[in-house]
Amino acid sequence: KQEVTQIPAALSVPEGENLVLNCSFTDSAIYNLQWFRQDPGKGLTSLLLIQSSQREQTSGRLNASLDKSSGRSTLYIAASQPGDSATYLCAVLPSGGSYIPTFGRGTSLIVHP
C-alpha cells in the first residue's frame, strides 16, 4: 500500500529565506503528484501538479521536482513571505486502475517577519 511521508512536520523560518519541503512515497508506480496548500480551517488549493513523465513544474516562486525512481518530490519556495504561512500537502495518484490518491500529512509552515 502506498505511503506518503512529509518531513518536516513543522517548519518556522524568517521572512526572505528559501526553503524546501519534502515528500516521499513508497511505491513509484504513480500517475501524478500534486502539491496543495491549506490555510487553517479551509480547503486545499492546488499549487502544482507533476505528471509521472515530468521532472519539475514551476509557478511563480514555487518549484516542484519529482524523482520517481527514488520516490521523492520537493517543493521549493523562494524568498518566503509571511503570506506563505500554511500547511503544505502532497498527494500521489497511483497508476493502474485505482483512483484513490494518497495524501501526506503535511508540513506546517510559519514564516515570521
Add this chain to the structure above:
Amino acid sequence: EAQVTQNPRYLITVTGKKLTVTCSQNMNHEYMSWYRQDPGLGLRQIYYSMNVEVTDKGDVPEGYKVSRKEKRNFPLILESPSPNQTSLYFCASSPLRGDSGNTIYFGEGSWLTVV
C-alpha cells in the same frame, strides 16, 4: 469561476439524526470524492464516484452513504451519525485521468460535530 460548493459549512447535530452534506461542482468533472480530515490522521477518502450512478468505497466508508444522480452533485449522507464522525469533511472533484490538467479541486470544508 471554477468551484466546488459544499453545505452546510458548520453543523452540530445529535447522535442518530440523519443528515446530508451537499456538494456541487461547476466544472463538468467526472470524478468526485469525499474526504474527512482528522488531527494526526490526515486526509482519508470516504467514497468516490467516476461518473453518474458510479460510486465506490474509499478507505473509510463505514457509516456513510453517497449518491451520484447528476454529474454536478455528490451528496454525503450520514444515516445515523455517531460522535466518532465528528470531523472536517471535504468534497473534491477532478477530470478523469487522460484529460489535460487533472488537478483536484476541493470545497471549503464542512465542520461536523456529533454530540
